[in-house]
Amino acid sequence: MPNLDPDPFFSEWTHRRPGQVRSLDRAAALLHGLGLDSARAPVLGVVGSKGKGSTATYAAAALSAAGLRTVLVTGPSFRSYRERVRVDGVSVSDGELRRLGEEVESARRELVPAEREGGYLAPSGLFLVAGLLHARAVGADVCVLEAGMGGHRDELQLLGPEVVALGMVFAEHLGVLGDTVTEIAREKTRVASAERTRALVTLPQTTEVAPVVEQALAEATGGRLAPEVVDPGTEGAEPPVELRPAGLSAASGVLGTAAAARMLEVLGRPPAEAGRLRSVLATVGLPARLSGHTVPGGAAEVVVDSAIDRVGVAAALSHARSLWGGVDHVLLCLPDHKDVSGAVAVLADLPVTAVRLPEAHLRFDHGLPAHWGRMEAEELSPAAVAALGARVLALGTVYFTGRVLEVLDAPTDRLFDAG
Missing domain, CATH: 3.40.1190.10 (Mur-like, catalytic domain)
Structure with a gap:
């Protein structure tokens, strides 16, 4: 921070x-x-x-x-x-x-x-x-x-x-x-x-x-x-x-x-x-809860959600598809203690890049589909996100979604306008 x-x-x-x-x-x-x-x-x-x-x-x-x-x-x-x-x-x-x-x-x-x-x-x-x-x-x-x-x-x-x-x-x-x-x-x-x-x-x-x-x-x-x-x-x-x-x-x-x-x-x-x-x-905005953002420079649109299980991942995917008609790529970051198997079941056939966080107390040893990409959290940047496609869905633990919001320079200081 x-x-x-x-x-x-x-x-x-x-x-x-x-x-x-x-x-x-x-x-x-x-x-x-x-x-x-x-x-x-x-x-x-x-x-x-x-x-x-x-x-x-x-x-x-x-x-x-x-x-x-x-x-x-x-x-x-x-x-x-x-x-x-x-x-x-x-x-x-x-x-x-x-x-x-x-x-x-x-x-x-x-x-x-x-x-x-x-x-x-x-x-x-x-x-x-x-x-x-x-x-x-x-x-x-x-x-x-x-x-x-x-x-x-x-x-x-x-x-x-x-x-x-x-x-x-x-x-x-x-x-x-x-x-x-x-x-x-x-x-x-x-x-x-x-x-x-x-x-x-x-x-x-x-x-x-x-x-x-x-x-x-x-x-x-x-x-x-x-x-x-x-x-x-x-x-x-x-x-x-x-x-x-x-x-x-x-x-x-x-x-x-x-x-x-x-x-x-x-x-x-x-x-x-x-x-x-x-x-x-009507003014309430919830960061990383199906929040929509644009990569700086306008190269891609991103929906960010702190989904950590099968139900949440499925709901986020459904939301993105209803918003865009399709999803070009999914960024996913789930440590082993979250519902990794459930997320894999929902996303297995999509283009996915699995992201690893550096926090020592988190483990990322769960088996993932061989065709999924891999990325370290330190590699996240506006260019890296935009390179994944025009419609990117970023899902995972709040340690990760916070990093994504930082990369996107997303506004998080105001949750609603009390007038």
């Missing part, structure tokens, strides 16, 4: 010892030291297996459309760590993030050293803390905070979000968050707080997951709450189809908008005027 020393957010993660895990107790102590455990802006928290960034973005846009000053924290970033914290859809400046990093680091140094406590402060949690600090600095009315991969074991749980938006729960992170999809659903639902949470808004879950969500929410809130289901297929659901994100993210747009409406109720604020809401949602 350019133009910023990220050390305040990554120092403990970078120096963690083998077997050391993130420490929520340490994060709680940091929040207390900064006064964020008792005095903070109201929080809409977003959890789920997929689509959290899209949900959070639409929720923030809907809240900004209602006139609330909204701080949005998402992750991971694409071109700059500044993207992790935004006000009304716009990234903070380098100077603002540097100031936030200094404030976080100053408070961190007041804690017992990590090597003595046994756990570390996770980067995603520290960006969340930075977002809360910035919300306080700018007098924000509300925060929309995207969880990391977890829920009950995520720093978001320490805050007890007033409203929780729960996306679809899949068998993502099996063996990390749980050994079954129901265990994962329970983990994510338990981000809710007995003291503060007023509502959990969810997409329709599978018959296996839905009762687990209901039970876990009842346990977490002392029986106060039941899930509030928003069905994108219901007539009149906002936003209308033409204003929803493309592809699989469409349901996330509906969930985010509904969660924002519920948050306004909790805050006692009037809903956004319908025309105003739709005009703001």
Whole structure:
């Protein structure tokens, strides 16, 4: 990521010892030291297996459309760590993030050293803390905070979000968050707080997951709450189809908008005027979620999507074909822990170049079709992309799609126009 020393957010993660895990107790102590455990802006928290960034973005846009000053924290970033914290859809400046990093680091140094406590402060949690600090600095009315991969074991749980938006729960992170999809659903639902949470808004879950969500929410809130289901297929659901994100993210747009409406109720604020809401949602752009770009110089068009499994790859391919009528080439970057076999099944007969990333913790040993091309991520350039054809589909992990957006000089600092 350019133009910023990220050390305040990554120092403990970078120096963690083998077997050391993130420490929520340490994060709680940091929040207390900064006064964020008792005095903070109201929080809409977003959890789920997929689509959290899209949900959070639409929720923030809907809240900004209602006139609330909204701080949005998402992750991971694409071109700059500044993207992790935004006000009304716009990234903070380098100077603002540097100031936030200094404030976080100053408070961190007041804690017992990590090597003595046994756990570390996770980067995603520290960006969340930075977002809360910035919300306080700018007098924000509300925060929309995207969880990391977890829920009950995520720093978001320490805050007890007033409203929780729960996306679809899949068998993502099996063996990390749980050994079954129901265990994962329970983990994510338990981000809710007995003291503060007023509502959990969810997409329709599978018959296996839905009762687990209901039970876990009842346990977490002392029986106060039941899930509030928003069905994108219901007539009149906002936003209308033409204003929803493309592809699989469409349901996330509906969930985010509904969660924002519920948050306004909790805050006692009037809903956004319908025309105003739709005009703001019409400006939403989601980088690397079926986002369209032109190679600098206009030599080729590129659709970029962070698809990591068979379903996502198939949906992205269908979108590109409907947009262009065909695809000249696919750039694909999936480490071995993603659904490489599923992607191969969908793309096997197409011209594909498989890209390898340099990150040491990622493995790229899965067998690929012999006729596919090979490329190192460092070889990506506008000329290299344009040489693949006039219509290029770039798919894969966010480490890769961020690099593609950088190569394309794609705008990522503004997610929506709050007017």
